[in-house]
Amino acid sequence: MKETTEMSGEIAIDLMVNGTEHRIAVPPNLSLLDCLRDKVGLTGSKECCAVGECGACTVEMDGQLVNSCLCLAVEADGKAVTTAEAEDEDLGSVRDAFLQTGSVQCGFCIPGMVMAARAILRDEKADDAVAVREGLSGNLCRCGGYNRMFEAMARVSARQARAEAPTGPVVGTDVERSGGRARADGSQKFLADLTIDNVAHLKLVTLPVAHARIDGIDASAAWKVPGVLDIVTAVDLPQPLMHFGPVYKDRPVLAAAETRHHGEPVAVIAAETKEAAEEAALLVEVSYTALPAVTDIEAATAPEAPLVQPPELRPNDPRSGTNILNERVTEWGDLDAPGADVVVEGIYGFPMVTHFAIEPHGFIVDARSDRMTVWSPVQHPYLLQRMMADLFELPLTSVQVLAPDPGGGFGGKQNPKFEPLVALISRRIGRPCRLVLTLEETFQNVRRTATRMKMRTGFTKDGDLVFQDAEADYLVGAYGDISERVMAKGSYLGAGPYRTPNARIRARAILSHTTPATAFRGFGTPQMSWAYEGQMDKAARALGIDGLAIRMRNLARKGDEVVPGDFGADGHWEQSLQKAADLLGWQTPLPEGHGRGIAVAIKAGATTGLSNATVRLLADGSVVVYAGTSDMGQGARTIFAQLAADAFGAPMDRVTVVSGDTSAVPFDLQTSASRSTVFMGNAISKACEDLHRQLAEMAAELSGLELEQISVTNGIIHLPEAPVPIMDFVCAELRSWGGELVGTGRMRRHSLKDHPLGGTPAFFEFNCTAFEVSVDEGTGEILIHRHVTVGDVGKALNPLQVEMQDEGAAIMGLGHSMMEHLVLGENGEIRNLGALDYRIPTTKDMPLSLVTGIVENGDGPGPYGAKGVSEGAILCTAPALAAAVAQATGVVIDDLPLTPERVWRAVQTRDR
Ligand code: FES
Ligand code: FES
The missing domain is CATH 1.10.150.120 ([2Fe-2S]-binding domain)
Structure with a gap:
């Protein structure tokens, strides 16, 4: 019989964890995962889905793998548990x-x-x-x-x-x-995994519908839960209610009179424990009236559509009487110019999908004093610092953002979400506060813009592009976030990487009662390429031209302007196209029942911004790089260390990269748009050059030579008599000479007021993707025999990292191409919240063969001629796959994802 502590109801259990015995008192409903993390102090096992679907919490119990989120701690009593921290x-x-x-x-x-x-x-x-x-x-x-x-x-x-x-x-x-x-x-x-003394736990109270009028909130039962510290609704917060956002200041910290999307919080609980906060949240009674929700483009743009945002939230906006948040037109040439022998048309649907980083969002804020510390795995720590300082009227020096490395970001962790709310509660209760969202709550707060694109495209009989006429409607959420910029950037290159003599791309960002849409890998490009590459294949079929040939014919060559008057093509893109075709075996005989498809796309890299770097060269030859870039999986820190190591001839283990603390590391605008290698990489290279100059001065002073007689290149000080390795020189001289050297560098690109994107792109990400597939027409399932992706990367500073980024982007692309979409109910509620109902690719969905190729011509603006990478392979996954399916089956599908059901239905229609 187990010991039970009378008062608390806790049960004493014996656990052998990684060979060490533990006797622990646990509540009967505590999961093994929480027990390991909170009681044993081993935080290696992670929580993502909490329903047994993601495996992040996998441990071994008496030789069997278990999802520790589904297993009670008491079930592990007397058993041996092995976690990822074990030494074996x-x-x-x-x-x-x-x-x-x-x-x-x-x-x-x-x-x-x-x-x-x-x-x-x-x-x-x-x-x-x-x-x-x-x-x-x-x-x-x-x-x-x-x-x-x-x-x-x-x-x-x-x-x-x-x-x-x-x-x-x-x-x-x-x-x-x-x-x-x-x-x-x-x-x-x-x-x-962070432990903060005396932290209070927060839980959001939400409604099961998207759009509702809040009639009343009764928290009396919730207040009775032991450990509850505070229950806060919008009226309890300083008035006027704080609104925030990276572009539009339209998002309230808590819903006041009405909610505008499913999951928007109407109250928040603060409690001593997360369990108490969760229990109390369930007891808050909210009376509400469900209101009509507009959740798609047709409904949101209908003449009588309810306004998602009241006009007063959009002062001075001529569109505030509509749900159109913004619109852009990019055009050149003359759409009526003669010459088109064939015109193809299509309406393309791109689904609403979510980021599904395996680390759900979380925030901790300590705002007890006039200083504020914010812990957030945010991609833009310095923009968060600015925003918090502005909202709370604090000097920047009083706001410290500590940004632990994100467990995946993909754009979803770029901009602030609940940091202001958590800060307000921390101030009210005088304690640091922590809010870690569930995966379901994370789904309710970030997603990609869904898009509907209508295109008319003209070609000569030989397959030359004559015109592109596009309308793209980006369905954004209830608040603007950064989605207007997604629409602008995605649609600006809406004619693709081609020489298009005449074009008009009209795009709109349309508000709806849905999750706020934000940046997502590809930033509006996968949506556009789905359409313009679909058009290219329709034309190829209509004209009887091969899919590779029609692209090769129209693809911009280096220096050609894809948008006339703007930056020209920055690479020999045709090399990537040819390489992908070769890697796929485009010209080899096609096996019976198979189909092949190929597609290309470009994304504009970062346009403007500033990155600063500081590099310290220490007396023992160690190097410390201060770079404010978030390392969320792309491996920025590795690249930065490589650059510094080579600059001084230092071994990699002598280089440390410090980031994630706005009080210690100089300003870096953001970690997004694949900009870090170019922007921060250049800043670090310049800081290293600064140190090279200082080393030359030091060598001149110590040797009595003229400065002109000395030069410093990577790793070497060139003296007239003999070259000296920098490491030897530093270790011998620096300690007594002064201690250490500090170099600084920066890269800044100015904004251009009249440019539609605020500035020309620093580089393009160009990708070519190709597939060979077969389709089980009885089930609609697509079997991918070969998936090829080739990027034009300038220079791969770390080829393995480039490859892993490309493969990751390619697999993410398979998600929106084959299976992912958020399904909404009639009240705008997300019906497939969480990992049980929303599928992302697993190992079983992997192509039989996935091949990554790169083209390197050293023609990028970054160090060693590098360009940004990491988004390329997601840009045109969908059109290449759909073209392969079309060749295999004869059915052309213009809506994503290509689920078995959709493919099967299309095949049935074909056969009728
Ligand atoms: S957290 Fe346990 S399976 Fe996802
Ligand atoms: S989720 Fe697997 S490494 Fe990021």
């Missing part, structure tokens, strides 16, 4: 293989994943590709590292020895990811 040989081999193959990106899924991989290894199935796919399929990786993981398992099964770290220059080599090991052994601290 198999785990060590798996971790090494994961790191060496580039399987570790953001790392949030990795502790669970290595546990699943270890079980496969123990079952001696690591060499069985089918068993590996099956064995890892219960673990979701939104960074899309699956292909790398397959390779890791092959390495492990072959007992391949750990490769030696490269010697000599590291730029251009597959250096292991900085911070990767901590992600693989569970020691990396993500936001929810």
